Amino acid sequence: MTEVKLLVCGAFNDEERARFDANYPNIYAETPDDIAAVAEDIRAGITAVVFKGHAPFGGAAMDPLSGLGLIANFGVGYDAIDVAAASARGVKVTNTPNVLNDDVADLAVGMMLAQTRNMVEGDALTRSGQWAAGTNLPLNRKMSGGTVGICGMGRIGREIADRLAAFKMDIHYHSRSEKETPGWTYHADPVSLAKAVDWFVVALVGGSETEGYVSAEVINALGEKGIICNISRGSTIDEGAMLDALEQGKIAGAALDVFLNEPKIDERFYALKNVVLQPHQGSGTHETRRDMAELQLSNVTAYFEGRDLVTPVN
Amino acid sequence: MTEVKLLVCGAFNDEERARFDANYPNIYAETPDDIAAVAEDIRAGITAVVFKGHAPFGGAAMDPLSGLGLIANFGVGYDAIDVAAASARGVKVTNTPNVLNDDVADLAVGMMLAQTRNMVEGDALTRSGQWAAGTNLPLNRKMSGGTVGICGMGRIGREIADRLAAFKMDIHYHSRSEKETPGWTYHADPVSLAKAVDWFVVALVGGSETEGYVSAEVINALGEKGIICNISRGSTIDEGAMLDALEQGKIAGAALDVFLNEPKIDERFYALKNVVLQPHQGSGTHETRRDMAELQLSNVTAYFEGRDLVTPVN
Numbered sequence: 001m002t003e004v005k006l007l008v009c010g011a012f013n014d015e016e017r018a019r020f021d022a023n024y025p026n027i028y029a030e031t032p033d034d035i036a037a038v039a040e041d042i043r044a045g046i047t048a049v050v051f052k053g054h055a056p057f058g059g060a061a062m063d064p065l066s067g068l069g070l071i072a073n074f075g076v077g078y079d080a081i082d083v084a085a086a087s088a089r090g091v092k093v094t095n096t097p098n099v100l101n102d103d104v105a106d107l108a109v110g111m112m113l114a115q116t117r118n119m120v121e122g123d124a125l126t127r128s129g130q131w132a133a134g135t136n137l138p139l140n141r142k143m144s145g146g147t148v149g150i151c152g153m154g155r156i157g158r159e160i161a162d163r164l165a166a167f168k169m170d171i172h173y174h175s176r177s178e179k180e181t182p183g184w185t186y187h188a189d190p191v192s193l194a195k196a197v198d199w200f201v202v203a204l205v206g207g208s209e210t211e212g213y214v215s216a217e218v219i220n221a222l223g224e225k226g227i228i229c230n231i232s233r234g235s236t237i238d239e240g241a242m243l244d245a246l247e248q249g250k251i252a253g254a255a256l257d258v259f260l261n262e263p264k265i266d267e268r269f270y271a272l273k274n275v276v277l278q279p280h281q282g283s284g285t286h287e288t289r290r291d292m293a294e295l296q297l298s299n300v301t302a303y304f305e306g307r308d309l310v311t312p313v314n
Numbered sequence: 315m316t317e318v319k320l321l322v323c324g325a326f327n328d329e330e331r332a333r334f335d336a337n338y339p340n341i342y343a344e345t346p347d348d349i350a351a352v353a354e355d356i357r358a359g360i361t362a363v364v365f366k367g368h369a370p371f372g373g374a375a376m377d378p379l380s381g382l383g384l385i386a387n388f389g390v391g392y393d394a395i396d397v398a399a400a401s402a403r404g405v406k407v408t409n410t411p412n413v414l415n416d417d418v419a420d421l422a423v424g425m426m427l428a429q430t431r432n433m434v435e436g437d438a439l440t441r442s443g444q445w446a447a448g449t450n451l452p453l454n455r456k457m458s459g460g461t462v463g464i465c466g467m468g469r470i471g472r473e474i475a476d477r478l479a480a481f482k483m484d485i486h487y488h489s490r491s492e493k494e495t496p497g498w499t500y501h502a503d504p505v506s507l508a509k510a511v512d513w514f515v516v517a518l519v520g521g522s523e524t525e526g527y528v529s530a531e532v533i534n535a536l537g538e539k540g541i542i543c544n545i546s547r548g549s550t551i552d553e554g555a556m557l558d559a560l561e562q563g564k565i566a567g568a569a570l571d572v573f574l575n576e577p578k579i580d581e582r583f584y585a586l587k588n589v590v591l592q593p594h595q596g597s598g599t600h601e602t603r604r605d606m607a608e609l610q611l612s613n614v615t616a617y618f619e620g621r622d623l624v625t626p627v628n
Contacts, residue, residue, distance in 0.1 A: 006416075053474050102458035103526060106481065110431055113424030117599075120437045123428075126591035131577045137593050142601040143415035153355050166480030167420065263445045270441050277440035278433060287456040 003045050006205040006300065007065070009035065010052035011073070018294050020050065023297060024304075048300050051081065054262060059085035061126040070303045072296050074098055074312075076156075077233060079206035083314050091187070094299040095178050098155060100283035101293040105159035107282050108201060109167075111255035114225060115276045116143045116199075133276065149197035150231065151190055151214065153179050157203035160231075172196050194221035198252075199229065199256045206233030208231065217242035219251060226251040231282050243268045246275060257282050273294035320456050320614065322378070323349065324366030324388070330607050332508075334364065337611060338618075346375035361474050362386065362614050365395065368576065371437065375398035384617045386610050387627075389597070390414055391547060393520035397628050405628040408613040412469060414597035421474035421524050421596050422515060422545045423481075425569035429541055429590045430457045430513075463506055463511035466546065467493050471517035474545075504528065508535035512546035512566075513543065520547030530555035533565060540565040545596050548574040557582045560589060571596050 009018065014165040020026050027042050029035045032055055034045075046065045052074035059082055063069055067093050068213060071081055076097045086093050092221060114120060116138045125131050144167045150157045154176035159183065161171050164191045171184040172192040187193040190213065194200055200222050202209045214228070214237040222228065228251065230237055239260050245251045253274035259265040262280055270275060300311050319615040320482040324330065334340050341356050343349045346369055349357070360379045366388035367370060373396055376382055382405050390411045390526045400407050428434060431454045439445050458481045467489035473500065475485050492500045501507040504527065514536050518524045526625055528542070528551040532579055536542065542565065544551055544606040550572045553574050567588035575577040576594055583591055597606065613624050 006555055042569055085524060091482040102482070103456055106427055106456075106458050110424060110433060113420055114433055114437075117421055117424055117595065119424060119428055119590070120434055121336030122592040122595055123434045123590055126579070126593045129584065131435065131593040132579060134577070138593050139598050139599065139600045141604060142417055142420075142599040144420050163477075163480045167476045168416070252475070263448070265440070267443070276433070276437055279440045280443040281436055281451050281454070284451065284453050285456040286453045289453060290513065296450070 001140055005045055005047045005243050005304065007035065007038070007046045007049045009057075012050075012052050012074070013289075016289075018295055019297060023199075024300070031055040032057040032145070035061050035187065037063040037065070040218070048303055050074065050300060054080050056080055056082070058082040058250055059089065062086065062089055062091060069164060070089065070094065070300065070309075072299045072303075074292055074296050077206045078313055079208075079233060079235070081312055085314045092303070094296070094309050094311050096292040096295045096310055099295055100288050101156050101159045103285050103288045104156050104282040106165055107257055108160045108203075108229055109163045109254075110187045111141060111231075111257065111278060112164075112199060112201070112229050113277050115229075115253050115255040115274075118213050120276060121273075143199070146199060147171070147172065147197040148199040148201060149173065149187070149193040151193060151202050152198060152204035152210075153181075154203065154205065156231070157201070157281055160203060166264075167308050169199075191220045191221045194218045194226070197222075197225075198225050202228065202230040202232050202236050204232045206235055211235045212236075212238045214238065214242075216245075219245050222251050222253060224250060226252045227255065229255040231257045234258045234265075239266065245270050293306050318356055319359055319618065321349065321352070321360045321363045323363055323371075324369070326388070327603075328362075328539060330366075330388075330566065330603075333607055338614070345369045346371040349375050350378040355374050362617055364388065364610055364614060368394050369392055370396070372396040373403065374532040376400065376403055384408065384614065384623075386609050386613045386617075388606055391520045392627055393522075393547060393549070401628045407612070407624050408621060408625050409624060409627050410609045411625055414602050415470050415473045415608055417599050417602045418470050418545050418596040419477055420516075421571055421592065422474045422543055422569075423477045423572065425545075425590050425592060426478075426541070427457060427541050428517070429567050429569040429588075430455050431544075434590060435587075449591060457513070460484070460513060461511040462513040463501070463507040465507060465514060465516050465618070466518035468481060468519065470519065470545070471515070472579075474517060474552045475513055481511075498560045504532045508532045508540070509537075510545060511536075512539050513541050515548050516542065516544040516550050518546045518550045520549055521525070524550045526550075526552045528552065528556075530559075533559050536565050537563060538566060540566045541569065542585075543569040545571045548572045548579075550574065553580065560586050 006024045006027045009029045073095045078095045132218040147170045150173040153173045174187045255276040257278040318339045322340045323343045362384040388407045392409045403450045461484045464487040467487045488501045563611040573590040
């Protein structure tokens with residue numbers, strides 16, 4: 001019997017599972033919590049885990065794998081993985097950066113336009129025959145030429161800003177440090193950013209450091225013309241404060257691809273008419289998911305062959 | 315009694331009607347066909363008409379106004395007005411170009427992203443609780459980096475292309491003549507353009523010259539990965555051929571703001587899942603409609619004061 005060195009963990013689709021099968025014999029666990037239940041003789045041979053999902057992957061899920069050396073994450077955000085616990089155990093972590101930047105930025109701009117121009121209601125009005133019967137869509141707002149703030153000017157934030165610049169928007173941003181930009185306006189704190197703009201795009205990394213970073217104070221500073229767009233993680237925003245502000249008209253609307261407790265999101269979102277909701281599909285295209293899978297696999301192969309990891313995190 | 319020199323014709327909203335009332339005493343007719351029914355003594359004094367809408371405005375509607383010198387159209391597209399008939403009667407026509415370019419281009423890009431990333435279904439899946447119950451949105455296509463063809467490289471086509479360049483798209487175009495561009499690929503005919511691209515954006519002028527310009531041959535040349543976006547006029551596309559192609563999967567989808575017989579559009583559109591439908595809202599923002607109204611009024615004022623028209627058509 002061929003030795004099984006790879007454990008596949010998470011909701012990979014059929015194409016992704018088949019790619020692993022074609023390359024390395026493997027064993028499957030649905031979530032990190034299920035790893036301990038894998039037969040001991042197989043567990044002892046596992047040296048690498050490929051992981052997909054948002055279920056917490058802590059030290060307790062690593063310990064049953066005594067030979068573990070690599071957790072290769074599917075996705076750029078690896079906040080589900082306790083990297084400190086991995087480092088303490090000599091386990092390397094990799095992610096899949098850059099290959100998904102375009103898709104996430106596309107979705108951000110698409111959601112901003114859909115929210116600003118009320119396109120979901122526009123489609124329903126047209127498709128239902130209400131337009132034919134005489135009902136008109138109310139006038140909306142103009143987005144081109146408006147002021148936008150990018151909260152988190154990493155690689156994805158930059159891709160979003162580059163696109164919005166073509167819409168002649170006045171671009172402001174907040175980041176830990178000032179960046180090289182084409183004359184965009186830096187703000188040292190997020191409240192100052194929120195005060196300066198009407199559209200506020202959250203492109204922060206996830207994890208404990210940015211939990212609730214877009215606070216009630218930031219949301220209220222945005223004001224009643226403000227529209228929040230979040231393509232990062234649900235955790236980066238004080239979601240309760242945002243829901244209050246949306247329900248009370250303290251901000252104008254939101255365009256959200258990420259939420260707390262996905263997919264079982266707060267049901268208060270369901271009734272909001274001024275919000276575009278997406279089911280965390282930022283990287284959800286055939287092309288990009290294939291690129292992510294190939295980058296994840298190339299990290300695994302590099303590890304098995306003793307070469308440098310392609311995109312290490314720790 | 316103040317002399318009434320202005321006739322207001324079409325579905326202007328309350329704000330727009332109030333703007334006219336504040337500037338010039340006027341009489342109202344719902345459509346050009348209703349002009350003849352205006353009392354003869356008032357008709358005799360009318361020298362200018364402000365017009366909004368898509369109802370045909372031909373010579374027969376101009377003749378009851380013996381002193382008519384100006385038809386000021388609300389909108390850049392004046393295909394509803396028989397300009398040749400106006401010229402033959404010594405009547406000048408004006409439109410409202412440029413001020414709406416940004417909004418129309420924004421809607422085009424927003425619709426392309428909404429179609430490509432299946433955002434209307436994404437919103438419904440999330441909002442209905444189906445995502446929470448375990449249903450995932452199928453993977454979509456990547457738009458950034460794709461090939462796009464702009465059919466009609468006028469001022470609006472150029473605004474759309476400039477935005478799509480920021481999405482790293484490979485830009486091709488067709489126009490009566492080659493234009494100054496940043497290295498974009500010119501095609502002398504629309505079939506060649508359709509063969510070269512996956513996204514096909516129609517930004518032609520309306521009117522009889524472009525009727526059915528996007529023919530069955532063009533649509534079939536686009537192929538099964540092709541997505542049509544139309545923000546021009548319903549008349550520019552052979553709509554029956556497009557509906558056939560959409561229903562039969564000969565093209566992948568469409569994103570449409572304009573249709574034949576608006577708002578009573580072909581009901582075959584209602585059942586199409588691969589199409590984003592919008593109720594002709596290209597210029598439908600508060601900011602732009604105000605700019606259009608002010609430009610229309612400035613043409614009327616220039617005419618009444620004997621100055622050069624601001625944006626003449628003939």
